[in-house]
Amino acid sequence: REAGAAFDIVSGGELARVLRAGAAGSSVVFSGVGKTQDEIDAALAAGILMVNVESAGEMELLEARSRALGKTAGMAIRVNPHVRASTHPYVATGQKIHKFGVAKSDALALYRRASASPYLRVRGVACHIGSQILEVAPFLKALDEIVGVA
Numbered sequence: 001r002e003a004g005a006a007f008d009i010v011s012g013g014e015l016a017r018v019l020r021a022g023a024a025g026s027s028v029v030f031s032g033v034g035k036t037q038d039e040i041d042a043a044l045a046a047g048i049l050m051v052n053v054e055s056a057g058e059m060e061l062l063e064a065r066s067r068a069l070g071k072t073a074g075m076a077i078r079v080n081p082h083v084r085a086s087t088h089p090y091v092a093t094g095q096k097i098h099k100f101g102v103a104k105s106d107a108l109a110l111y112r113r114a115s116a117s118p119y120l121r122v123r124g125v126a127c128h129i130g131s132q133i134l135e136v137a138p139f140l141k142a143l144d145e146i147v148g149v150a
Contacts, residue, residue, distance in 0.1 A: 001027075006049075012039035019046055031078070031126065040065045043073075050074035052126035054101060056110055059120070066119035075114060076124040079107045081145035101128070107149045125149050 001007075007018045010032030018028060025046035030039075033054050040062055043051060053059040053075055066073040080101035102110060107125075114120040129142050 012036070012042050015039070015042055015046060015048070025049075031128070035061075037061065037065060041069065044069050044071045048074070050076055050123045052076050052078050054078050056102070056106075059110060059114060063114075063117050063119050072119055072121050074121050074123045076122070076126040077102050077107055077110055077114070077149075078126040078128065079104055079146045079149055081127055081129065081142040101126075104145060104149060111149070 001018070001021050001023045006027040006029070007014075007023055008029045008031055009015050009018060010030075015028065015030065019025070025043075025048045028043075028046065028048040029050055029052060030043050030048055031052040035051070035054075035058060040051065044065060051062055051073060053062060059075070059077070062073050062075060065071075078101035080103055082104065111122060114122050125146055127142055127146050129138055133139070
């Protein structure tokens with residue numbers, strides 16, 4: 001925080017920690033799967049920059065909580081680019097066989113729905129193909145795959 005870093009969190013506990021460390025809510029992006037209603041409510045109360053939603057259902061929950069709390073939520077959709085990366089299979093997340101994110105073919109319709117909502121503000125496109133990837137090529141391929149969604 002003192003060096004000017006922003007924060008990418010994956011839980012309500014992490015949100016509490018970065019806020020306790022003095023981070024501004026506007027410097028926080030909430031990624032990760034399985035966000036609960038309580039976590040979304042806390043993120044909205046903290047005024048975070050955006051939530052990276054993993055599914056249509058999660059986007060609906062974010063919109064409903066934003067409406068209930070009288071907020072507008074910044075958001076992006078995590079698009080699954082169907083890219084294979086050379087990493088351990090347990091940390092690979094960017095192929096169709098993985099349960100994470102929204103299929104590229106479904107993303108544009110979700111973005112249109114989000115854009116039409118007064119409770120959601122589209123801020124970007126999210127993508128995560130895995131961890132411990134040591135080659136640049138899979139990232140470039142993922143970018144090629146999602147650039148049409150933006």
